[in-house]
Amino acid sequence: MLFNSYEFLLVFLPLTFIIYFYLNSKKLITLSKIFLVIASLTFYSWWNVIYLPLILGSMIFNFYVGQFLGKNRTKQMLTFGIIGNVALLGYFKYTDFFIENFNWALNKDVELLHLALPLAISYFTFQQIAFLVDSYRGETKEYNFLNYALFITFFPQLLMGPIMHHKEIIPQFQTKWKSFIKWENVALGLFIFAIGLSKKTLIGDPLTDYAQYAFDNAQKLSMVEAWYASVSYVLSYYFDLSGYADMAIGIGKMFNINIPKNFNSPYKARNFADYWKRWHITLSRFLSDYIYKSLGGNKSLVWVMYLNIMITFFVSGFWHGAGWNFVVWGLLNGIFVVMAHMMKKANLEMNFYVAWFLMFFGLILTRILFVSNDFADAWYVTTTLFDISNLRFENLFYIDPYLQSFYIVLALYLALACKNSMEISENFRPNFKYIFYTVILLSASMFTFSSAKEFLYFQF
Known part of the structure; x- marks a missing residue:
């Protein structure tokens, strides 16, 4: 269901x-x-x-x-x-x-x-x-x-x-105090649920449609298509998974149960160490508490700490899926996190926009590994990102290119320039304005139910 x-x-x-x-x-x-x-x-x-x-x-x-x-x-x-x-x-x-x-x-x-x-x-x-x-x-x-x-x-x-x-x-x-209806919690829960549902159905699914089609035909992609598909997948995973987390938190709130926050604007991070404090927070917490700290955490020599980070991300990669691409994905994330720690230790500061671009480009590279059918497809898409000789525009999209561009720009704007759902919900009041927003988001999302799609992380 x-x-x-x-x-x-x-x-x-x-x-x-x-x-x-x-x-x-x-x-x-x-x-x-x-x-x-x-x-x-x-x-x-x-x-x-x-x-x-x-x-x-x-x-x-x-x-x-x-x-x-x-x-x-x-x-x-x-x-x-x-x-x-x-x-x-x-x-x-x-x-x-x-x-x-x-x-x-x-x-x-x-x-x-x-x-x-x-x-x-x-x-x-x-x-x-x-x-x-x-x-x-x-x-x-x-x-x-x-x-x-x-x-x-x-x-x-x-x-x-x-x-x-x-x-x-x-x-x-x-506690017995959780056992009785609190209508303010019901209203807040429905509001958070509506935000999550709209993130999934109105933004995540359209991005996923194109990205999945493109990666299923990875060897046919041009340079522009490779960029569109890769960025679409990076964004779709955020809106899909964080949308589910919002819905879970919203339903929990309706039942007076506080479910922990799982995302905190991860694409606003400047490096991978910061990113993993914002992305899938409860998974990072588990890996930190029961893998990283059990290995010694940061209480050992610096090189041992870096090794502990790599082992932790190896486990993370293997947890995500049974395939070498997931293992390499985990190790690559570990390398990027170690690099962030090394730069911090050396007091090396980077321009904010340069740091963000490098972080986001790293996300693109790791996501290509994560979603590709095999290493051959991953390598082809990665190299095609830089293949100017493959800069062709015929048959660019199987959907309207302007529509796909709209979804990408909208998703980037929401992920980078706007408050996240948890920040928005802090200002919630059970008044007409928020009830109106809830009804509009739920109604718009329900129009997509005839072609409802599973969540991307169901396979994990």
Whole structure:
């Protein structure tokens, strides 16, 4: 079930909201939580119910391992729990990748399994690994299973994050003050949801349409087409993923749950170190807290710190996808972050506009790697960016070039010159002006539902 669909917006969301708060109004707090877990699992299994036992089994396994670790802090049990999570993720996400490389290295012909990747497995695996590590560190409380299940399954964040932390979410489900309708939160939540939905449907999807078509025909692109396609993809990923995060935050607010911010105008950054503090913030937080700092962080020698950064981004690349292009993407991001730290350490300052251009160009190079079908396509598109001999204009676009230019300019303006959705929402008041904005954005977005597209990060 997609956020950008009639069945979600007109049926699932209002029904879930009404029943949940009705049960709470009758002081059936436990029953309301059970209902919300069931509703969230229904939302999850809408695509394929076959993976419902997987998420249930994963929750039960991690809850009881975490309970054990809270009382008996043994490294053996922590290792067992982490291996269990990584094995589950690895089986579905990386088995075919390893078989392909095994076949290539040893000239074998082992048949691929062609396993479908269960939705959200990368996200709920990270959340639960963090829970186990914190249980081992003595940083968790005696959570009951129902609140833990809500922490994992709460439907706004289940499929694509933000990657929530137990400390910031479970206590919210434990307090009775979150159990009653707060109409100001409902109005604010709908407003934030409307912003996110419009970012996805009105800007992100049109940019994605062209970019996907272009990269599916990468070897045919001219220099101008390569630039248009690459910039379109850089922008579409932001509006698509941050749009989802806004919708998740908005829905959470309607249920009186504060979901953490996941984007903070990342394209306003001047370098990659700053960019990764603004982009997919909860993923960066997880990688920093449970990978980078576990390796020693910045408390070691400078070269060790740089190595820790590279290892962390290697993990990030491999988490994003089972392919060498994702690994190289991660390492390239790591190199750019290390370069930013080296410049800061050497007190080297760059002109703001030069620094921004280099950062954005780096994003283009890394995004080409991220979205290309293979290294051959990535190399062709990258070299074509500079191939003046390939500066042809015939058959430039399969859509109106002026329309595509409009979307790119609009997206750049919104990403670089305007406040982001969280900054806009700080000034929200439940008055006619904001209600009008909400209705207009929702109505305009709903006109696109007949051709609704999945979110780009569903594949991760």
